[in-house]
Amino acid sequence: MTSISEWLFGSVAFAPHGYCLLWEPNLIAMHAVSDLVIALAYFTIPIGIIYFLRAKQKLEYGWVFGLFALFIVFCGLTHIVGMVTLWYPAYGIQGVVKVTTAIVSAATAYAIWPIMPQAIALPTPAQLRRVNDELEHRIRDNTRINAELAAARDELEARVRARTADLVRANALIADREARIAETYRRTPVMMASTDVNGVLLDVNDAWVDSMGHAREEVLGRSIYTHLSTESKQFARRRDWSGFMASGALERLPVSFVRRDGSTFECEVSAVLLDDGAAGERRVLVVAVDMTERNRALRELETRARDMMRANESLEQFAYIASHDLQEPLRKIVLYSDMMLEGLQNGREDDVRYASAVIRDGAVRARALVSDLLAYSRAANKAIVPAEIPFDQALADARQVLSTRIEESGATLLVEGPAVVLRGDRLQFGQLLQNLLSNALKYAAPGRLPVITIRTTIDPRRKLTISIEDNGIGFKNEHAQKIFEPFTRLHTRSQYPGTGIGLAICRAVCERHGWRIAATGRPDEGATITVTIARDGYTLSPKAG
Incomplete structure (x- = not known):
């Protein structure tokens, strides 16, 4: 019994998880508060599920929701026990809770799939609309037939009065229905628009106006294509629309829209081709669902x-x-x-x-x-800590760190190009610059004073390139990829000291930030290392103006 108790609740043979964190208060607090908040969030979700099940008492698959709620509760318990083990080594209980959570998780996953065909078989909005249209058509037919039978039993004047009354009621119903449809159309929370077959906007609902930032009067009469991003416009021009015109339906086409302020958001667009019997024209009902998040x-x-x-x-x-x-x-x-x-x-x-x-x-x-x-x-x-990094300041810091080596080597550093501010981890970018400059100083050519040119350029596609060019010993371009591998050296340690990890660190930093690093060499003439950054990874410094 003692061994089982020790196994469950820990003993002196075990150490709380806090020892692994060296009892660092900030780390302990971060882990403990995170586990507590996650657990509380988990525990609140089943309350919402239970409230939903009580409101839907005749829900056919209510037991699946209950099983899912149990799964979420055990997920929360794992975080509670994880928080406890920071101070108390109850790893046995933690294991029991995790095993139980695994069993409940597997049971939940197993229970979901058998009901998936019934969920998929649920009718689509388009099918429901078609059924509703058929029902309305039948109602109108029944009303007309009843009116005709009543009119047949009455005198001519009675038939005229009844007919007139029926027409008045029918017109009122039509007007009311049209008003309701228009109100529903306007207030639907999903973006909706009506266009002609050429894409000219005839009407838009309130959600469209709110999402796009345009007033309704501004967009009516304009082509819907003017609100698409450049890529989506090109996609629309290349697409063959004959299939849509033949089938009359389009589902979940991915496109990007541009708001009035120039920002873009991603949507899935569905469309239905409608016949306007009264006007004899065809219209397109467009529904766009925001999929950005x-x-x-x-x-x-x-x-x-x-x-x-x-x-x-x-x-x-x-x-x-x-x-x-x-x-x-x-x-x-x-x-x-x-x-x-x-x-x-x-x-x-x-x-x-x-x-x-x-x-x-x-x-x-x-x-x-x-x-x-x-x-x-x-x-x-290591996790990236994003920050605004003035390039000139980062370069000045790197030069200060390497100042002794720069003075001893007699190196000349030239800086060219516009001033920019990068978006990234300040420490990692500083290490990147230091390694590139240190590499250029290390491989200086014998008998030749080092000249290192640090250059920033912006190409027509707004990509930023940072290049470090030296006049050192260089290398053959066949080794341009090899030099970025960890612990790879082109020279012996007796010629040039080091472990061969500097450029590998540079590549790792660039990969973490989504940047691209490359190298070109000229034997006995020098080498150039370039870092390419996308247009959303930097801004021009105010100094550049």
Whole structure:
């Protein structure tokens, strides 16, 4: 019983999770508050589900909602127990809660799929509208037939009066129905518009006006295509619309609209081709659903998937380095430790000194490798803290850090191009600049003073390019990709010191920010490293004006 209790509630053999966080107050608070808020949010969702089930007492699949609510409750419990383990090592209970959550999660997932065909079989709005139109048509027919039968039994005057009354009532009903349809059309929360077959806007509802930012009078009579983004306009021009004209229906076409203020948002557009019997013209009813948030969430998921893949690749790199690059200095340390021990035992002082020097060199190299591994890991996996980064200030900071090396080498640094402000992680971008400048200084050509040109350029497509050009020893362009691989060197350590991790860190920083880094070399003439940034990743500095 004692072992089970210790297993469930922890013992002195276990340490609370807070030890892993070194009892850092900020980290403890961040984890604890996050778990508590997530748990409270989880616990409130089942309350809403229970309220929904009570309101829908005859809901056929209410048990599935109940199972889903139970699943959410256990998800919340996992965060509560996770918060507790920060201070108390109840890892057994945490495991039991997670196992129970896994069982409930699997049961919920298993229960959802059998009812999926019934959910898919639910009628679409278009089908409901067609049924409603048929019913209205039948009602009109019945009303007309009843009026004719009544008129047949009455005298001519009675028939005329009855007919007149019927017409008045019919007109009132039609007017009321049209008013209701128009009111429903205007107040529908989804963007709706009516156009002719050429796309000219005949009417728009309130949601369209609110979403686009235009007054209704401003858009009527204009083509709907004028409100599309450039890419969507090109897509619309290339598309063959004959299928839509033949079938009369279009579903979930992805397009982007442009608001009055110039901002864009993504939608899925459906359309129905209607015949206006009275006017003898055909109209198109367009329904647009804003999908911006959903698409942004999908892109974030894709980004996280790429980050996880990159992290896995980094782990593979670390495993390879640990089994190869780190083995060499460690083998030397072990070998010459034995030599030192033997020299001490036999009084050979020269052997002891030599072995001590080799051991120290191996330890320094191993420490450098471990330090560079940590730097590479931080660049590839540490969370980005976005900020506004004035490029001239970041460059000044990098020059200050490298000032001693710049003075000793006699290097000249030239800065050209417009002043810009980048959007990214300030520390990581500073490390990127330092590594690129340090690389240019390291590989200076013998007998030639280094000249390094830092240049910013903006191409016609508004992409920003930052280039670091030097007049050093250069390299063959066949190695342009290889130099960005971790611990890859084109020269021996005796020629140029280092572990070969600097440019790999630069590539990791650029990949985390969505930038592109490339290199070109000219043997014995120099090399150029370029970083390309999309137009949404920077702004022109006020100094540029």
